[in-house]
Amino acid sequence: MRRILAAGLCVPASGMMTALAQSPPPQLSPPPELPAFSLSPEDDQFLNDLESANFLFFWEQASPKTGMVKDRCNIHDNDQRIVASIAATGFGLTALCIGEQRGFISKAAALERVFTALRFLWKKVPHHRGFFYHFANINTGERVWDSEISSVDTAILLCGILTCRQHFKHPDVAQLADLIFSRVDWTWLSEDTSLLPHGWTPEIGFLSSRWDYYSELMMMYLLGLGSSAHPLKEETWNAWKRLTFEYDGMRYIGAFAPLFVHQYSQAWFDFRGKRDKYADYFQNSIVATVTTYGASPLLTRIKAM
Numbered sequence: 315m316r317r318i319l320a321a322g323l324c325v326p327a328s329g330m331m332t333a334l335a336q337s338p339p340p341q342l343s344p345p346p347e348l349p350a351f352s353l354s355p356e357d358d359q360f361l362n363d364l365e366s367a368n369f370l371f372f373w374e375q376a377s378p379k380t381g382m383v384k385d386r387c388n389i390h391d392n393d394q395r396i397v398a399s400i401a402a403t404g405f406g407l408t409a410l411c412i413g414e415q416r417g418f419i420s421k422a423a424a425l426e427r428v429f430t431a432l433r434f435l436w437k438k439v440p441h442h443r444g445f446f447y448h449f450a451n452i453n454t455g456e457r458v459w460d461s462e463i464s465s466v467d468t469a470i471l472l473c474g475i476l477t478c479r480q481h482f483k484h485p486d487v488a489q490l491a492d493l494i495f496s497r498v499d500w501t502w503l504s505e506d507t508s509l510l511p512h513g514w515t516p517e518i519g520f521l522s523s524r525w526d527y528y529s530e531l532m533m534m535y536l537l538g539l540g541s542s543a544h545p546l547k548e549e550t551w552n553a554w555k556r557l558t559f560e561y562d563g564m565r566y567i568g569a570f571a572p573l574f575v576h577q578y579s580q581a582w583f584d585f586r587g588k589r590d591k592y593a594d595y596f597q598n599s600i601v602a603t604v605t606t607y608g609a610s611p612l613l614t615r616i617k618a619m
Contacts, residue, residue: 381431407474
């Protein structure tokens with residue numbers, strides 16, 4: 315069975331990338347030539363300090379008893395908020411891997427938090443067909459704000475869980491990750507549509523909005539296609555629209571949305587050297603970034619990645 319390998323994430327993916335093309339579609343622009351670049355010791359230290367500060371949010375704003383991460387906090391006040399985000403928890407699990415790898419915390423401390431979160435998610439946090447509510451009480455896991463069962467926020471959580479599975483390679487982490495991932499019923503989400511709904515609530519059923527245009531949806535569709543327990547059908551990958559944008563003579567697939575739609579999926583999935591019949595999405599995102607922020611000095615930073 316073929317697998318898609320990501321930055322710390324490994325998803326079984328039979329049939330996920332079957333329609334491979336050999337050359338870029340003619341309507342899209344190749345990325346511009348990037349100049350050689352290397353970080354100075356000062357720049358490298360700055361990036362390390364920045365990454366450490368970002369890691370601290372996910373470490374300090376997570377409950378040590380549940381592993382759930384706050385949706386937001388106010389560091390200038392004695393923040394008593396109890397609302398966690400299922401997506402923030404996914405990012406937080408990923409941050410534990412980065413923090414352990416870069417020496418911000420010990421492996422033992424990271425694993426303790428990972429086990430706390432995974433056990434709580436498996437046994438305590440309410441779900442529907444394996445999908446979780448967008449917002450939950452950080453202490454109990456119960457739904458708050460009448461929030462929806464969220465398809466994309468569950469996907470972000472799953473990315474974090476699978477990153478832990480791949481990074482720590484601990485058999486108990488792997489077992490919990492597999493249990494949570496296999497519980498997600500993608501066939502229910504796609505029962506009458508190839509365009510996945512944004513979510514579901516017990517009060518109204520499926521939300522009317524669909525994931526129908528290029529965006530952060532890619533990670534969600536790929537996870538669903540990679541499920542061995544309840545997989546999406548292959549045609550769902552072709553169902554969503556890929557609008558072509560043009561700016562200053564450069565063409566790319568994009569959306570009427572902020573730049574993060576190009577970044578979220580690629581935080582976990584490594585698209586370099588992989589493509590479908592529509593695009594090389596790694597190269598496509600470089601073009602989108604250049605048209606948004608300009609070629610200098612950003613291009614040199616991209617080259618260094």
